[in-house]
Amino acid sequence: xxxxxxxxxxxxxHFSELGRRIEAPPIAWLxxxxxxxxxxxxxxxxFTDSPSLPVxxxxxxxxxxxxxxxxxxxxxxxxxxxxxxxxRQQTAEQVAGLDVSAxxxxxxxxxxxxxxxxxxxxxxxxxxxxxDENDIVLVEAPSYFVYLGxxxxxxxxxxxxxxxxxxxxxxxxxxxxxxxxxxxEIRKVKMLYLVxxxxxxxxxSTSLEKKKAILRLVKSYEKHAGHPIYILEDAAYRELKFPDxxxxxxxLTLPGARQRVIYSGxxxxxxxxxxxxxxxxxxxxxxxVVMRIKGNHDFGTANLLQSILEEALDSGxxxxxxxxxxxxxQSKARHMQKCIQRSFPDEIEWxxxxxxxxxxxKAPKNISTGPRSPLFxxxxxxxxxxxxxxxxxxxxxxxxxxxxxxxxxxxxASLEDxxxxxxxxxxxxxxxxxxxx
Numbered sequence: 001x002x003x004x005x006x007x008x009x010x011x012x013x014h015f016s017e018l019g020r021r022i023e024a025p026p027i028a029w030l031x032x033x034x035x036x037x038x039x040x041x042x043x044x045x046x047f048t049d050s051p052s053l054p055v056x057x058x059x060x061x062x063x064x065x066x067x068x069x070x071x072x073x074x075x076x077x078x079x080x081x082x083x084x085x086x087x088r089q090q091t092a093e094q095v096a097g098l099d100v101s102a103x104x105x106x107x108x109x110x111x112x113x114x115x116x117x118x119x120x121x122x123x124x125x126x127x128x129x130x131x132d133e134n135d136i137v138l139v140e141a142p143s144y145f146v147y148l149g150x151x152x153x154x155x156x157x158x159x160x161x162x163x164x165x166x167x168x169x170x171x172x173x174x175x176x177x178x179x180x181x182x183x184x185e186i187r188k189v190k191m192l193y194l195v196x197x198x199x200x201x202x203x204x205s206t207s208l209e210k211k212k213a214i215l216r217l218v219k220s221y222e223k224h225a226g227h228p229i230y231i232l233e234d235a236a237y238r239e240l241k242f243p244d245x246x247x248x249x250x251x252l253t254l255p256g257a258r259q260r261v262i263y264s265g266x267x268x269x270x271x272x273x274x275x276x277x278x279x280x281x282x283x284x285x286x287x288x289v290v291m292r293i294k295g296n297h298d299f300g301t302a303n304l305l306q307s308i309l310e311e312a313l314d315s316g317x318x319x320x321x322x323x324x325x326x327x328x329x330q331s332k333a334r335h336m337q338k339c340i341q342r343s344f345p346d347e348i349e350w351x352x353x354x355x356x357x358x359x360x361x362k363a364p365k366n367i368s369t370g371p372r373s374p375l376f377x378x379x380x381x382x383x384x385x386x387x388x389x390x391x392x393x394x395x396x397x398x399x400x401x402x403x404x405x406x407x408x409x410x411x412x413a414s415l416e417d418x419x420x421x422x423x424x425x426x427x428x429x430x431x432x433x434x435x436x437x
Contacts (some may be wrong), residue, residue: 022153025211026391041421047412054321061311079303083115112281119266119278129289131156138192142392158394168204197238199405200354232262239270241355242330256393332410343426357411363404378403383426
């Protein structure tokens with residue numbers, strides 16, 4: 001009798017609306033393909049370079065912080081929700097140090113800092129704090145597809161703004177805001193989200209002049225919205241700039257940024273992904289709400305991992321590791337660029353990055369790169385995988401028009417895997433381009 005009753009249940013009817021609505025992230029499927037095919041060269045996942053992980057540095061730090069029983073017990077105990085005082089101070093100083101032209105002021109105060117379990121947790125917390133169903137977030141086209149998944153799970157709507165070579169297209173942004181004003185939907189706009197340094201997926205960085213213009217434009221529509229419209233500057237890849245790439249100041253340096261700009265970053269990409277420590281600097285009223293939500297998520301970010309980072313920053317081990325990492329990624333990017341030049345057909349558009357972990361390539365409009373496309377299937381047969389570009393565009397767009405791009409990562413691949421992977425992908429691309437002529 002019990003089995004009959006159970007069989008009549010709808011498996012998901014008793015879940016929350018979010019539970020029924022949420023979709024599996026595309027990266028899970030891509031990683032599954034790698035597990036199914038061990039000989040597959042993955043140029044998809046944005047993993048960092050395993051041989052460059054700071055193993056010796058962490059061994060040295062761990063021995064130091066556990067040498068004293070008193071310090072070891074303190075590091076192994078619960079911490080505070082906002083993060084350890086020392087790490088928040090160091091983080092504020094770290095960001096201010098990157099913003100070499102930063103004015104003295106409140107934007108870099110440690111009491112604006114929150115330490116999180118990776119920057120991903122902060123993106124979730126912030127969206128939970130700001131967005132109800134059918135609220136609107138303005139995003140770049142393309143954008144960070146994992147965050148697009150978070151927005152989808154909250155049933156938050158997106159309005160996509162195309163990009164130029166130096167960030168969001170300002171005319172398109174103005175047109176979008178004006179359309180929202182005229183329709184009355186401007187009251188639903190809560191935030192603009194941009195990955196401003198070596199963007200995932202395109203590698204584009206937003207110029208300072210464009211940051212100024214974006215902030216001015218968004219603030220000019222607040223009177224129509226009837227509330228603040230925040231700008232989230234996701235700087236997750238900022239410290240992965242190549243050694244010869246000049247630093248661009250963040251939006252925190254701009255007049256009017258204190259109450260409108262949210263700045264997020266991570267130590268995972270620049271030190272060790274397994275450390276899983278992210279951070280954000282944000283206006284005090286919003287910080288208060290995010291902290292209350294975080295209190296329901298956890299009892300504070302892992303105290304031991306924060307302690308390791310404190311010591312790495314204080315001892316100089318963090319900066320010396322970062323210097324080596326930047327050079328390593330520059331070398332890998334140059335190697336991938338040479339391989340692309342040799343192996344890709346002329347019809348493929350691409351540009352070399354100045355930092356980060358990715359190349360962004362576009363095939364002709366008549367060639368799909370999507371997960372069900374002949375090209376993707378051919379690439380899998382060639383034992384190589386990339387991220388289909390369609391995953392990186394929000395659902396307010398006609399994805400058919402965004403189906404000819406691909407993200408290619410050099411982060412975790414060895415030099416030999418980069419060579420072989422690009423040769424295999426080039427073979428698949430050449431076959432498709434020949435068929436379409």
